[in-house]
Amino acid sequence: MVLIGITPSQNAExxxxxxxxxxxxxxxxxxxxxxxxxxxxxxxxxxxxxxxCVDGLLLSGGGDIDPRLFGEEMHPKSGxxxxxxxxxxxxxxxxxxxxxxxxxxxxxxxxxxxxxLGGTIFQDIPxxxxxxxxxxxxxDEKGRVHEVDVTxxxxxxxxxxxxxxxxxxxxxxxxxxxxxxxxxxxxxTDGIIEGAEMPxxxxxxxTQWHPEILSPDHPEAQAIFDAFIHTADxxxxxxxxxxxxxxxxxxxxxxxxxxIINQDYxxxxxxxxxxxxxxxxxGDxxxxxxxxLAHIDGLLITGGADVGxxxxxxxxxxxCGETAPLRDQQEFYLCKKALEMDLPILAICxxxxxxxxxLGGTxxQDIEAxxxxxxxxxxxxxxxxxxxxxxxxxxxLIxxxxxxDTIKVNSRHHQAVKTVGRGLxxxxxxxxxLIEGVELPGKKFAVGVQWHPExxxxxxxxxxxxxxxxxxxxxxxx
Numbered sequence: 001m002v003l004i005g006i007t008p009s010q011n012a013e014x015x016x017x018x019x020x021x022x023x024x025x026x027x028x029x030x031x032x033x034x035x036x037x038x039x040x041x042x043x044x045x046x047x048x049x050x051x052x053c054v055d056g057l058l059l060s061g062g063g064d065i066d067p068r069l070f071g072e073e074m075h076p077k078s079g080x081x082x083x084x085x086x087x088x089x090x091x092x093x094x095x096x097x098x099x100x101x102x103x104x105x106x107x108x109x110x111x112x113x114x115x116x117l118g119g120t121i122f123q124d125i126p127x128x129x130x131x132x133x134x135x136x137x138x139x140d141e142k143g144r145v146h147e148v149d150v151t152x153x154x155x156x157x158x159x160x161x162x163x164x165x166x167x168x169x170x171x172x173x174x175x176x177x178x179x180x181x182x183x184x185x186x187x188x189t190d191g192i193i194e195g196a197e198m199p200x201x202x203x204x205x206x207t208q209w210h211p212e213i214l215s216p217d218h219p220e221a222q223a224i225f226d227a228f229i230h231t232a233d234x235x236x237x238x239x240x241x242x243x244x245x246x247x248x249x250x251x252x253x254x255x256x257x258x259x260i261i262n263q264d265y266x267x268x269x270x271x272x273x274x275x276x277x278x279x280x281x282x283g284d285x286x287x288x289x290x291x292x293l294a295h296i297d298g299l300l301i302t303g304g305a306d307v308g309x310x311x312x313x314x315x316x317x318x319x320c321g322e323t324a325p326l327r328d329q330q331e332f333y334l335c336k337k338a339l340e341m342d343l344p345i346l347a348i349c350x351x352x353x354x355x356x357x358x359l360g361g362t363x364x365q366d367i368e369a370x371x372x373x374x375x376x377x378x379x380x381x382x383x384x385x386x387x388x389x390x391x392x393x394x395x396x397l398i399x400x401x402x403x404x405d406t407i408k409v410n411s412r413h414h415q416a417v418k419t420v421g422r423g424l425x426x427x428x429x430x431x432x433x434l435i436e437g438v439e440l441p442g443k444k445f446a447v448g449v450q451w452h453p454e455x456x457x458x459x460x461x462x463x464x465x466x467x468x469x470x471x472x473x474x475x476x477x478x
Contacts, residue, residue: 001031001032002030002232003054004054004055004056005051005056005058006037006058007059007092008038008039009063010039010082014262015263016260016263017038017039018253018258019036020257022210022215023058024281026211030226030229032229032232033292034058036261036278037092038266039266040270041084041087042087046270047095050241052241053241053245053277055102055233056103056232056235057096057104058109059109060107061107061109062085063081064078064173065112066083070121075123075124077124077126077127078173086112094116094117101202101232102202104224104228105207106206107208107210110208111173114196119176119177119178121176122173125172125173129192132191133188134169137169138170140168141170141210142214144168146166147189148165148189148194150164151183151186154197155197155199159220167194167214168213171208178196181200182197185197203231203232241275244274244471245277245295248269248276248278248279249281249301249330249351250278250280250281251302259280261302262302264455264458265300265348271457272467273471283330286333289334289337293337293341297475297476298343298445299343299344299345301331301348301350302350303349304350305350307328307353307354307363308324309363312357312360317366335347339443342443342444344444344470345443345446345447346447346467348451348454349412349451352448353416355421355424355440356417356421356438357421359422359423360422361417361424363418367415367416368414371416371418375388377430378414379410382410386460388409390409390436391406392404393426397439398439398449401469402462409456417435423440423442424438425441436450436451445473445474447466
């Protein structure tokens with residue numbers, strides 16, 4: 001299956017990495033596997049490893065580009081840039097073009113494509129092109145709010161078979177000076193450049209509109225993704241990543257529908273000299289789930305919503321929190337299949353509970369109500385503080401990894417393991433007796449922890465040691 005690497009946004013307030021589900025869906029409809037790439041500045045080795053493990057690069061939408069990168073001062077209407085994202089995407093774009101890897105740029109992505117190759121952009125269409133149509137139509141993101149004229153003889157014209165069609169419009173910036181080697185392939189009726197491509201390459205194409213949002217209902221929008229994936233399927237220069245690839249399961253933002261992950265997870269994996277990629281979230285798609293496992297060297301099941309009590313044969317109690325049935329379905333499958341394959345697994349907080357329940361265990365749906373209030377475990381207000389100790393079993397893998405009998409941990413959970421899953425060995429207890437760690441003997445690495453070592457790993461050696469040992473079990477750390 002073709003693997004498409006998608007660049008994400010970063011939430012300025014939370015630091016979380018996010019992507020709109022629409023991008024993933026448009027790629028998935030073609031039969032390809034979309035994965036979300038991490039964001040890191042000043043890390044060419046990691047960027048090269050990203051490109052070595054994918055068949056195509058999708059530069060997604062998002063915030064404004066730093067105008068200093070195309071030789072201008074910041075306009076008053078220009079948004080705050082993300083230097084981290086700019087640096088990575090410019091490198092990935094240039095390198096992918098050099099490699100003749102298929103590249104699709106959407107909205108911000110077409111601007112990155114143009115600026116990375118030497119072009120410029122209007123920093124604010126309304127103030128710099130007063131005669132232009134309203135292009136930031138966030139009020140109607142699925143509507144075709146204006147038309148574009150497609151340049152005859154271009155790849156875009158060949159893909160869509162149309163000379164004019166309607167598009168959505170969610171941008172206040174657009175291409176101005178076209179980079180050397182790029183051709184304009186679409187213009188809106190007010191003269192604003194709406195697309196560009198690079199002749200002579202397998203597939204280098206950008207659109208200012210958002211075809212991923214239109215693709216479920218408009219064939220010409222999905223056709224762009226189909227052509228991109230078709231070319232990626234024929235991409236023959238794919239190498240082998242110099243780093244081990246760790247697949248991380250995501251959470252979802254109920255308000256926006258975006259998939260998200262805390263940067264701490266990515267950082268802890270990166271410190272262990274591995275490449276973290278965020279897996280998409282899809283229910284009832286075993287073919288896709290198998291492909292995910294086939295492309296990674298280790299599986300990291302992350303924290304998040306409560307595990308559904310139906311997965312372990314109980315009715316949901318009033319104190320059980322919001323659940324994620326789609327995520328339960330995918331993670332239970334991935335966990336069980338990874339164990340069958342003996343693919344290393346590190347399971348954190350919710351992930352620790354998934355590992356237990358996937359093997360037939362059960363949970364306390366609310367610790368205070370069902371176990372006891374002796375120790376306060378949901379300490380969400382201090383996510384990076386070590387708030388209590390845990391005792392490690394001396395014959396356990398985690399004891400071997402850390403070399404310690406006790407460690408201090410953070411605590412961000414109101415549920416916990418009650419009955420232990422088949423074959424699992426308890427490896428850690430809190431002072432109140434609550435189970436804080438499990439492992440599955442006989443496997444390369446199948447470890448679950450109830451705390452969040454990723455949030456401690458930048459200052460607590462025992463926390464980072466867990467990620468180092470996980471990546472080593474995946475064949476990494478060289």
